[in-house]
Amino acid sequence: MHCLFSIIQRCKSVKRTVVSLLLALTGFLLPAHAALQSGPMLSHVDMREAIIWLQADRPSTLAIRYNETGTEKKFLSEGVQVSHEHAFTATIRLDRVEPGRSYNYEILQDGAPIDSGYKLKTPDNYYFRAPPPDFSFAVGGAHYVTEEGFEPPYQILGGGYNIFEVIRNASPEFMLWAGNTAHIRRSDFTSRSGIFKRFSHARNIPELKQLLSDIPHYAVWSKADYGFHNDGKYSSYRRDVETAFKAFWPRPVTVPTLEGIASRFRYADVDFFLLDVRSYRDELPNTRKLPEVLGKAQIEWLRQELIRSDATFKIILSGSPVLNPANSPENLSHADSEHNALLEALRRERISGLFFISGGKYSGELTKLVHASNYNLYDITVGPLTANPNTNHNELNYFRVPSTSTAERQFALFQVSGTEENRQLKIQTINILGDVLWSRTIRAAELQLAESLSK
Numbered sequence: 001m002h003c004l005f006s007i008i009q010r011c012k013s014v015k016r017t018v019v020s021l022l023l024a025l026t027g028f029l030l031p032a033h034a035a036l037q038s039g040p041m042l043s044h045v046d047m048r049e050a051i052i053w054l055q056a057d058r059p060s061t062l063a064i065r066y067n068e069t070g071t072e073k074k075f076l077s078e079g080v081q082v083s084h085e086h087a088f089t090a091t092i093r094l095d096r097v098e099p100g101r102s103y104n105y106e107i108l109q110d111g112a113p114i115d116s117g118y119k120l121k122t123p124d125n126y127y128f129r130a131p132p133p134d135f136s137f138a139v140g141g142a143h144y145v146t147e148e149g150f151e152p153p154y155q156i157l158g159g160g161y162n163i164f165e166v167i168r169n170a171s172p173e174f175m176l177w178a179g180n181t182a183h184i185r186r187s188d189f190t191s192r193s194g195i196f197k198r199f200s201h202a203r204n205i206p207e208l209k210q211l212l213s214d215i216p217h218y219a220v221w222s223k224a225d226y227g228f229h230n231d232g233k234y235s236s237y238r239r240d241v242e243t244a245f246k247a248f249w250p251r252p253v254t255v256p257t258l259e260g261i262a263s264r265f266r267y268a269d270v271d272f273f274l275l276d277v278r279s280y281r282d283e284l285p286n287t288r289k290l291p292e293v294l295g296k297a298q299i300e301w302l303r304q305e306l307i308r309s310d311a312t313f314k315i316i317l318s319g320s321p322v323l324n325p326a327n328s329p330e331n332l333s334h335a336d337s338e339h340n341a342l343l344e345a346l347r348r349e350r351i352s353g354l355f356f357i358s359g360g361k362y363s364g365e366l367t368k369l370v371h372a373s374n375y376n377l378y379d380i381t382v383g384p385l386t387a388n389p390n391t392n393h394n395e396l397n398y399f400r401v402p403s404t405s406t407a408e409r410q411f412a413l414f415q416v417s418g419t420e421e422n423r424q425l426k427i428q429t430i431n432i433l434g435d436v437l438w439s440r441t442i443r444a445a446e447l448q449l450a451e452s453l454s455k
Contacts, residue, residue: 026233035114037088038204040107041212044252044265045174047099047125047411051250054285055200056088056109064092066105069119076108081121086243087196091250099125118213123267134417138172139317139380141359141410142180142224144387145202150187157183158386161207162407163432168211170413174228174267175215177279178382179222179319180314181249184241189227192240199248218276219249221261222319222360223330230329232262232281232293240278258298264305269423270416271311273302275318277360279319283329291335293320299342306351312423312444313353322360323367323379326395330360347374357382357412363392364412364429366404366440375447381426383410404429406437419442 035056042096045050055060056408063079080090097103106116126133127418144158153156167175182202188194203212225245235241245261251274252265254320265272280295287401294302306314316322324331335340346354356379364383369377383389383406391407408431415426423444431438 005326012276018247030359031198035109036107038209039202039212040118041203041402042120042214043091045120045122045252046252046265047123048095048097049105050094050097050120050122051252052092052094052105052120053248053250054090054092054107055203056082056090058088059083060088060109061111062090062092062103062421063108063111064094065108065113066094066096067104068098069102069104070095079108086247087200096386097122099123126138130383131420132423134415135173135268136171136413136415137267138167138170138175138176139357139382139412139414140167140175140221140385140388141364141382142183142362142384143177144180144183144384145186145205147201150185157388159315159388160386160432161205163385163409163411164211164304166432166434167411168214172215173218173412175211176272176317176357177217177249177364178317178357179220180224180384180387181219181221181358183224183387184227186228189237189241192243195240195244196247199244201388203248204359211301216267217249218252218263218272218274218317218358219245220276220317220319221245223278223317227277230281230283232278232283234282238279255301258301260298262298267312268416269312269420271305271309271314271317273314273420274301275316275319277320277332283334290337292338293307293332293335294338294342299338299345300412302342303345303349306346307349309351311353313355313425313447314351316354316356318356318358320360321367321379322356322364322383323377323399324358324365324381324395325399326397328395343377347371350449353444355442356380358445361392362387362390363411364404364437365392365397366401366408366427366438367397367399369402369403375449378442380412380429382412382429383407385409385411401440404438404440406431408432410437 020428037057038055041053061081064077064179067074079093082088082090086260102121105118146158182199184198187196224378251263260276262276321331323327358381365380390409410431413428418424426441428439
């Protein structure tokens, strides 16, 4: 009997040990599967480097393991430690990629795989080998994600999140976000943690997840990403907001001569310039100064880059409309002297292929500036993605192209196509149902200075 009792006790002990191990293992595995709060999001993907953004749910070290599709050899990125200070966000660079190839990748947290099945493709190296490839890209405006306990009574300020699936179905190569990407509210912008929480909430919705991982994303900021009352360079909260924006929107390149978030990148034969309409903004100058939005340093950087660019199209993305002449703080024309100096510099330098894309508004339109001694300039203002739309009837934009005023949730789809000698931009504004609201095609030849005027 004593022997039987001992055997039973040992069996119970083994059972308890097995149960304890299973519970410990379960406790280890569960956090791992839930360890990503948001992401991954593809950021800039170039021929020989790819940038991927991630957000974990706790302090840890994140890394990415990847391999070229169809091969067994795996590469491991450098690990990035994430902390509460930056809401556990990480920007990870994959530096073992090559042009025109597809890669599979998985995410590691503290050395253990936690998420997999992701893919990316690097652009082809067509330079001096083939004509520039055709491609398309999407542009989105204001994005507002509602949050229980923080919304004004009897108002719903955001919705229609299925628009991200409509964008995904359009199969663009990448997406531009034209400002107002998070909508920082009064309850958010007076604390660093509040700002980071708001950016986190705007990023972490299920409808957006697949689009983030499918294609690269680039962004500029506007009023609702920054603060209140058109804050600018003198905002007391500027550093906290800038830190949060940079943590959630990695830039293709840091411009060493500028403050803020300005950047640039190239895709095929198109150069993209991302402007900062907040870091230099001064709307309340004294009697010895005039209002500024872009600042002299940023305008000079843009001028120099545009002169050096050999791109067919030179697209300038701004969180405020560039060509809209209405006297509103939301437009660059509010700083009248600076605005005139910018347009005069572009005209004087005889820069071809200019096209402007802007956000910061809750309605959409196409602005066309007819110039007697230059080619016509265009600026498409993209209305809201998920924020509530409104009309632009109270704003006197006498350069607005008829039948392009839109007051509903939307995005713009650009298609760049044609032979080297006949490249063109096809622009479509598309609503949440996938219906085309209006469409225009602009040939590269239309964005050239006439021969008689270029001498």
